[in-house]
Every structure is written in C-alpha cells, then in structure tokens.
Amino acid sequence: MANALLSIQIIPKTKNGEDVIPFVDEAIAIIDQASVRYEVHPLETTMEGELYELFAIVEKMNERMIELGSPSIISQIKVLYKPDGASMDTLTEKYR
Template structure:
C-alpha cells in the first residue's frame, strides 16, 4: 500500500528561453516510465507510492532536465505522508465525477 503522495511542479530553465512545455513533457515521461500511479494537473503532477521511491523519481526528473539541455531547474514539491496508507482517491473521492 502506498504511504505517500508527492506532487511536483517542475520549472526547467530552458537553454534559449523557449517554452518549457516540451521539457515538462519529458519530466512527466520519467513518472510514466516509473509505473507509479499519477495524475497530471494543470499546475502540478501528483504521484502515489512509497515515499522513498517517489523522491527518487523527483531526483530523476530533475536529472532528466539537465540531460535535456536545461542549465538548471526549480521544483516545487508537496508531500503527504501517512505510514498507515494514503491514496489520491481518498483525498479526491468526493470531487470525482461518476
């Protein structure tokens, strides 16, 4: 069972001042490749899993931005940790549409 939700908004400093969207797409691909449940929102992406695994994904996302040519990144991260278990659905079920 997942013990954490981690939301991340990654803001890459692009090499030539171009749009960051293609770079953000590459960062989201890192999440997709990890296999953890996630939801992309308009301003951040939330992942569900074990805290240590999710923090490794955050690190890989930042590393991917550097590999893609960005000189630096800024990442805003939110963590919800519950050793008894937590899911995205528990926090959003009353808002989810049938």
Template sequence: MANALVSIQILPRTPNGESVIPYVDRAIDIIKDAGVPYLVGPLETTMEGDLAALLEVVRRMNEEMVRLGAPSVVSQVKIAYNPTDGASMDRLLAKYPRS
C-alpha cells in the same frame, strides 16, 4: 500500500528561453516509466507510492532536465506522508465529482 503522495511542479530554465513544454512532457514520461499511479493537473502532477521511490522519481526528473540542456531547475514539491494509514489520491478525491 502506498504511504505517500508527492506533487511536483518542475520549472526548468531553458537554454535560450524556449518553451518548457517539451521538458515538462519528458518529466511526465519519467513518471509514466516509473509505473506509479499519477494524476496530471494544470499546474502540478501528483504521484502515489512509497516515499523513497517517489523521491527517486523526482531526482530522475531533475537530472533529466539538465541532461536535456536546462542549466538549472526549480522543483516545487509537496509531500503527504502517512506510513500508518497509507496515502491515496482516490480516497482524497472521492467526494469530488470528475468533470
């Protein structure tokens, strides 16, 4: 059972002021490769799983931005942690219709 939701907005500073989109796409690929459930939103991506594993994904994302050439990265992270009852994107979104 997942015990956490982690949302991240990753903001790499690009070397020459170029678009951050390729960097963000790579960050989302890292989430995909982690094999955790996730939902991409317009301003952040939310992952579902074990808190320690999700924080490891966040670490890898930040390190990859630097490896790709970003001199620095700001990551805005939100964590919902519920080790007793678990955490679920589906449960939180159940009452909202998908458009």
C-alpha cells in the same frame, strides 16, 4: 497500499528562453516509466507511491532536465506522508 502522495511542478530554465513544454513532457515520461499511479493536472502532477520511490523519481526528473540542456531547475513539491496508507482516491472521493 502507498504511504505517500507527492505533487510536483517542475520548472526548468531554458538557455535561450525556449518553450518548457517539451521539457515537462520528458519529466512526465519519467513518471510514466516508473509505473507509479499519477495524475497530470494543469499546474502540477501528483504521484502515489512509497516516499523513497517518489523522491527517486523527482531526482531522475531533475537529472533528465540537465541532460536536455537546462542549466537549472526549480522543483516545487508537496508531500503527504502517512505510514498507514495514503491515496489520491481517499483524499478526493467526496468531490467525485
């Protein structure tokens, strides 16, 4: 079982005020390629996995934003770390 949940809102700065949605799409593609469980929400994406693995994904997302031409990125993250197990389902089951 995973030991962490990490929610991220990535906000890349664009050079000339371009739309950030293509950048966000690329960030979500990084998550998808990592093969962790995730859910996309309107203002953030939540991932489920091992803490070290999730932070590595955040690093890759930020690096990709730079590759795409963003001069800087704000990554707002929230982390739930629970060594004996953490899951999105457990936290949200009473609402479904």
